[in-house]
Structures are given as structure tokens and as C-alpha cells.
Amino acid sequence: MFEETHSEDVRNRKGSMSRRVVVTGLGLLTPIGLDVESTWSGLMAGKSGAGTISQFDATDYAVRIACELKGFDVEKFVDKREARKMDPSVHYGVAAALMAWNDSGLADAGLEADLVGAIIGSGVGGIQTLENQHTVLMEKGPRRISPFFIPMLIPDMSSGVVSIMLGLKGPNFATVSACASGAHAIGTAFRSIQHGDADAIVSGGTEAAVSPMSIGGFASMRAISSRNDEPERASRPFDAERDGFVLGEGAGVVVLEELEHAKNRGAKIYAELMGYGATGDAFHMTAPAPDGAGMAAAMAEAMADAGFAADDVQYVNAHGTSTPLNDKLETAAIKAVFGERAKDLAISSTKSMTGHLLGAAGGVEFIISALAIGRSVIPPTINYENPDPECDLDYVPNEPREADVKNVLSNSFGFGGHNCALAVSRFES
Amino acid sequence: MADVAGKVKQVIAEKLQIDAEQVTMEAMIVEDLGADSLEQADILFSLEDEFGITADDTDEAEGLKTVADIVAYLEKKVSA
Numbered sequence: 001m002f003e004e005t006h007s008e009d010v011r012n013r014k015g016s017m018s019r020r021v022v023v024t025g026l027g028l029l030t031p032i033g034l035d036v037e038s039t040w041s042g043l044m045a046g047k048s049g050a051g052t053i054s055q056f057d058a059t060d061y062a063v064r065i066a067c068e069l070k071g072f073d074v075e076k077f078v079d080k081r082e083a084r085k086m087d088p089s090v091h092y093g094v095a096a097a098l099m100a101w102n103d104s105g106l107a108d109a110g111l112e113a114d115l116v117g118a119i120i121g122s123g124v125g126g127i128q129t130l131e132n133q134h135t136v137l138m139e140k141g142p143r144r145i146s147p148f149f150i151p152m153l154i155p156d157m158s159s160g161v162v163s164i165m166l167g168l169k170g171p172n173f174a175t176v177s178a179c180a181s182g183a184h185a186i187g188t189a190f191r192s193i194q195h196g197d198a199d200a201i202v203s204g205g206t207e208a209a210v211s212p213m214s215i216g217g218f219a220s221m222r223a224i225s226s227r228n229d230e231p232e233r234a235s236r237p238f239d240a241e242r243d244g245f246v247l248g249e250g251a252g253v254v255v256l257e258e259l260e261h262a263k264n265r266g267a268k269i270y271a272e273l274m275g276y277g278a279t280g281d282a283f284h285m286t287a288p289a290p291d292g293a294g295m296a297a298a299m300a301e302a303m304a305d306a307g308f309a310a311d312d313v314q315y316v317n318a319h320g321t322s323t324p325l326n327d328k329l330e331t332a333a334i335k336a337v338f339g340e341r342a343k344d345l346a347i348s349s350t351k352s353m354t355g356h357l358l359g360a361a362g363g364v365e366f367i368i369s370a371l372a373i374g375r376s377v378i379p380p381t382i383n384y385e386n387p388d389p390e391c392d393l394d395y396v397p398n399e400p401r402e403a404d405v406k407n408v409l410s411n412s413f414g415f416g417g418h419n420c421a422l423a424v425s426r427f428e429s
Numbered sequence: 430m431a432d433v434a435g436k437v438k439q440v441i442a443e444k445l446q447i448d449a450e451q452v453t454m455e456a457m458i459v460e461d462l463g464a465d466s467l468e469q470a471d472i473l474f475s476l477e478d479e480f481g482i483t484a485d486d487t488d489e490a491e492g493l494k495t496v497a498d499i500v501a502y503l504e505k506k507v508s509a
Contacts, residue, residue, distance in 0.1 A: 081446035085467070144478065147470035 021193045022427055023270040024262050025104025025255030026367050027096035027204070030354045031067035031248050035099060040371055042353060043379040044400050048232035049354055050246050055210050063219040065231035066210045067248035067355025078165075085148045086161065087126030088249075092360070093158030093206030094165065096251035101166060104255040106200060109265045117170035117201040118162040119189045120253060121181030123359030123414070125155030128211045155359075158206050158251075170198040176359070178414030179319070181205050182252060183362025183422055187276035189256050190422075199261045204253030204363025218247060221286065223323060235356070236383035237320035237349035238327045238391040245321040248355025252363030254370075263429075271370040274407075274423045275306030281417025288325060288413065292333030295319075298419035299337045299409055306423035310341040312407050315378050317369045318395075319411040320349020321356050328390045330411065335393075346403060348396040352382040362412035366422055369408040373426045378403050433507070434500045436479055441496065444472050454497040482506045 028035060031049025032042030042049070049067035058064040074083045074091040077098050083091060097120065101107065106116070129152040136144050151157055156174035163172045171192050175184040182205020189203035218224040225244040227234035235246040262269055279301065281294035288295060303313070318330055327349075335342045350368050357364055372378050377400050384397035410422045438452040445462055458464045464472065477484055480503055484490040493499050 079446075084446070140478070143483070144474060147467040147474070151467070 019194045019196065020259035021190050021256050021273045022259050022262050023254050023273060023370050024257045024267045025100035025106070026270060026370070027099030027103065027251070027253045028364060028367055029069065029072065029092050029096045029250040030252070030357070030364055031069055031250060032353055034069070034072055036367070036371070043350060043368065044377065046380055046382045046398060046400070047353055048235070048382065049248065050231035050234055052231060053210060053215065056212050058215065061215055061219060063215055063224050063226050064228045065225070065234055065246060066215065067246055068210055069250055085151065086157065087129045087152040088208035089122055089126055089155070089206050090152070090157045090161055092208055092249065092251040093120050093122070093253065094161050096204060096206065096253035096363070097158070097162045097202050098165070100253045100255045101202060104257070105267060106255060111200065113167050113169040115170050115199040116168045117189065117192060117198045118159040118168050118172050119175065119185045119192070119201055119203045120158040120162065121175035121177070121185035121205045121359050121362070122155040122158065123176065123178050123181050123207055124209050124214070126153040127209050127214055129153055131211055131213050162202055166202070168202065171201065177418035177420070178416055179356065179358050179361055180412040180414035180418045180420040181359030181362065182364070183366065183410065183412035183420040184278065184418070186254065186256070186273070186362065186366055186422060187278060187420060190273050190276050193256055193258050200255060200257040202253060203256055204251065204366070205357070205360040206251035206253070207358045207360040208249050209358055210247055210249050215247065225322065233383050235322045235352050236385070237318065237322040237352050237381055238331070238388065238395045239384050240386035240388035242322045242324060242327060244323050245351065245356040248357040250357050250364065251360045252357070252365070252367050254363065254367060269427045271373050272425045272427045274425045275302040275304070275308070276423070277301030277303070277305060277421040279419045281419065283417055286415045288329045289417065291336065292329035294417060294419045295330055295333035295411065295413055296336040298421040299333065299411065302409060302421035302423040303337070306407070306425065308407055308423060310338045313338070313409055314346060314403060314405045315369070315372055315408045316345055316347045317365045317372070317408060317410040318347050318349045319413045320351055320381065322349070322351060326413065328388070331391045331393055342393055345394065346378050346396050346401065347393050348379055348381045350379050362410070362420065365410050365412070366424065369410040369422070369424045373405045373408060373424065376402060376405060378405060433503050437476065437496060437500050437503065440475050440479060441472055444468060444475060452496055454495070454500070456496050457494050458496070476503060480507055
């Protein structure tokens with residue numbers, strides 16, 4: 001029906017976009033740590049964030065495990081009166097955004113509000129609120145539905161609240177592409193800054209989907225691991241015994257900023273965002289296309305956009321969900337893109353530790369990719385024990401690895417056949 | 430009916446996360462206590478629940494400005 005496009009065509013599009021985009025603030029809230037440093041320590045220690053679900057009684061559920069946040073206190077970020085009008089997914093997104101904003105120092109930079117945006121994605125939005133309010137509807141009738149229900153439900157509210165709290169009047173919306181939502185948010189923010197729509201954008205993903213309907217629904221799909229007796233060993237990407245992902249919650253948000261703007265104010269620069277690739281599978285609602293063709297196309301596009309050759313890349317932060325299909329096809333896609341180079345690449349899935357944060361995953365893993373560059377250490381894939389003949393690359397098993405990391409690809413793929421790859425580099429002026 | 434006033438003050442204080450002492454009978458819900466339109470609706474629905482009434486006379490319910498107005502309205506509804 002359509003002609004196949006080639007990465008060369010994508011490369012030719014470049015050039016009109018000369019504005020460079022760097023990362024100047026980081027905010028993380030994950031099941032292994034409530035900020036960047038504690039999360040990084042967890043990654044270095046090979047810590048699993050998984051455990052038996054505590055937020056609701058999951059006794060009767062086929063899957064009773066998840067990666068939950070531990071000890072998060074929203075009132076450190078938002079006052080009590082406002083917090084009770086927001087879904088947990090907004091609490092997490094706003095907390096990570098405020099951490100990134102404070103880290104960037106942009107508050108003191110005399111920015112033009114019109115040129116600062118917020119683009120924070122979420123896969124499902126306020127599902128906990130939806131479930132609670134549906135119970136209210138069934139038990140008390142429609143007049144008792146909270147006036148805050150709709151603003152708590154809609155997945156764009158983190159972006160909205162961040163703009164209200166920080167006074168940001170530039171581009172403001174959410175991206176929704178299931179498990180690629182956070183990565184698409186960052187890719188879209190990248191393009192907006194390149195194009196001149198904004199000088200800085202607070203961008204990433206958030207998710208709070210450890211809920212009865214969500215756990216039950218993913219369990220019905222057989223998408224999540226039922227290793228209920230060994231939660232810490234359940235997320236095992238690329239291992240032959242993997243049986244699904246472990247649902248996680250939290251947020252990962254960065255401040256992206258135009259390079260000259262960052263330099264002029266003497267900002268600390270973590271990394272440069274070099275390329276963005278986004279493709280669609282045109283195949284199936286939930287299964288990836290055969291051979292990981294759509295995944296490979298997104299990676300190739302991001303690399304072409306960044307100007308990377310195969311040999312330039314040292315590390316791939318894989319989508320690596322720990323589902324049988326994703327890890328096999330992502331491996332095939334990496335081989336298709338990198339050829340001979342694939343076996344020399346370091347590939348890891350940090351979902352082995354954080355669990356799968358759905359719409360937040362792309363934000364979290366983009367930050368981990370930037371940190372791997374800055375700290376010259378590649379986080380491991382934990383629980384890697386049994387080689388799978390269809391996953392035969394170097395997954396940095398079980399122990400972090402020191403390495404001179406200059407260029408990284410961060411992959412995110414979502415139900416619906418949404419594929420996204422971000423190319424990140426060490427900043428060199 | 431002191432219990433109506435006490436209950437109303439308690440609900441308003443809880444919904445707006447303010448000290449009960451701030452919720453005087455003369456306090457205006459919007460001007461003094463800072464409630465927005467959604468918070469006003471939230472307070473009204475909670476009071477409906479609390480007192481087992483339905484504020485279906487919308488014009489009258491929406492015209493309530495002060496804590497005393499709300500208390501008077503509820504006392505009338507409850508005894509009706």
C-alpha cells in the first residue's frame with residue numbers, strides 16, 4: 001500500500017533543525033527510590049522494587065505482586081488541600097517535575113513564561129480515582145460523584161498542575177501511547193524546542209496504576225508475571241524463565257532546555273538529546289510486529305536523527321519488559337539495526353529492578369540513560385539466570401558494569417504498536 | 430440546633446483543610462475561606478450525605494454565601 005521509507009530519508013530531514021537540546025534537570029520517583037540518588041543506589045545494588053501488593057487486598061487475584069512506591073509523602077510537594085483534589089498519578093508526576101525543576105535552577109533564570117512548557121505523559125491517568133468513584137456511583141448514586149472526579153481522571157492533569165504551580169505558559173499537554181507515553185512526551189518536547197516553540201520543557205511520564213482493575217486486567221491478558229511467591233525474582237527480562245512484567249508505579253521527569261539558553265545561564269548539563277524515532281507497527285493491538293520490525297524502524301530513525309552509526313552506540317536501555325514476546329522481538333530488532341555490532345553492545349533492562357512503570361517508564365529510563373553516560377556505569381539486568389536461545393546478546397547480567405558510555409539508545413514500546421526510541425549523548429560543546 | 434452548625438463547620442474545615450476556628454458563622458465560603466466552584470460543590474454534596482437531604486432546589490442552594498446561610502438552609506431542609 002505504501003512504499004517503505006529508509007533511514008536515509010529521515011536523515012535528509014535534519015538540518016532545518018539546528019537548535020540543540022540538553023538535559024538540565026532530573027526528577028525520579030521509583031519503587032526502588034524516592035529521588036534520583038536513592039534510585040541510582042538501588043540500580044547499582046541490583047535492588048528489586050517488587051513485593052506483595054499492599055495498596056489493596058489482592059488475595060483473590062491471580063497476580064498479587066507489584067513494584068510499589070515505599071514511603072512517598074505527597075505533602076512534601078503539594079499542600080494537603082490541593083493534594084486531595086488530585087489522583088496519585090498527578091501526585092507522582094508533580095513530585096518528579098518539581099524535583100527536576102529545582103535541580104535545573106531554572107526558577108532563578110528569568111525565563112519568559114511563554115517559552116517554557118510541560119509535556120508529561122501517562123498511560124492510563126487516574127484509574128484509582130475511576131475505580132473509587134465507580135464504587136460511589138454504584139453504592140450512592142450519580143449525585144454523589146465527586147466534582148473532582150473528572151480533573152482527577154484525565155491523564156493530562158500532571159502537565160496542567162505543573163504549569164499552574166510553576167507558572168509555565170508554553171506548550172502544555174500530555175502524550176498517551178501506553179508504555180511509550182513518557183518517551184513520546186520527551187521526543188515531542190525535543191521537537192518543540194528544536195523548532196523554537198519553547199526554550200525549555202518539563203517532560204516525562206507518570207503512572208499510578210497498581211489498582212484492582214489494572215492488576216486484574218493485565219493478569220487476564222497474561223501480560224504480568226504470576227510469580228507470586230518470589231516477587232523479587234519475577235521481573236527477569238531476557239531470561240528463559242520470564243513470564244511477564246511486574247507492574248510498577250512512579251514518575252520520571254526531566255527539564256529539557258535549548259543549549260545556548262542553558263550555556264548562557266551556566267546550567268549544569270547532564271547529557272544532550274540527539275535523536276527521536278517514532279513508528280507504528282500497523283499489526284496488532286498488543287503483540288509486536290513480526291521480527292520487531294516496528295521497534296527496529298524506531299531505533300533506526302532515532303539513530304539517523306542523531307547521526308549515529310552502529311559503532312557509535314555503547315549502551316541500549318531496552319524496553320525489556322520481561323514478557324516472552326517483547327524481549328525476543330526487541331532482541332531481533334536490535335540485531336536488525338546493529339548487525340555485527342549487536343553482540344558487542346551492552347543492553348540492559350532496568351525494569352528488572354524498577355518493574356514496568358507503563359507511561360512513566362520512558363521518562364524513568366531516559367534519566368537512567370543520561371546517568372549511565374554521566375557516571376560511566378551501566379546498570380544491570382537482574383534475575384538473569386537462564387539463557388534463552390532467542391535472547392542471545394549481552395544483557396549486562398546481574399552486576400553493574402563500568403564503561404565509557406558516550407551514546408545511548410533508550411527504547412519504549414506501547415500497546416497499540418507504538419514504538420519510540422530516544423538517542424542520548426554525552427554533552428560535548 | 431447547635432449540632433447542625435457544628436457539623437457544617439466540621440465538613441467545611443475538612444474539605445478545605447483549614448482550622449475549624451476559621452469557619453465562623455459569618456465567614457463567606459468563597460471570599461473568606463477561598464473555596465472554588467468545585468470545592469463548593471464538594472461541600473454541598475458532603476452535607477447532602479451527612480444530613481440525608483437533596484439540594485435539588487439549585488437556585489437557593491447556589492445562593493448560599495456564608496456558613497450561617499448554609500446552616501439556616503439545612504435546618505429548614507431537615508425539619509421540612
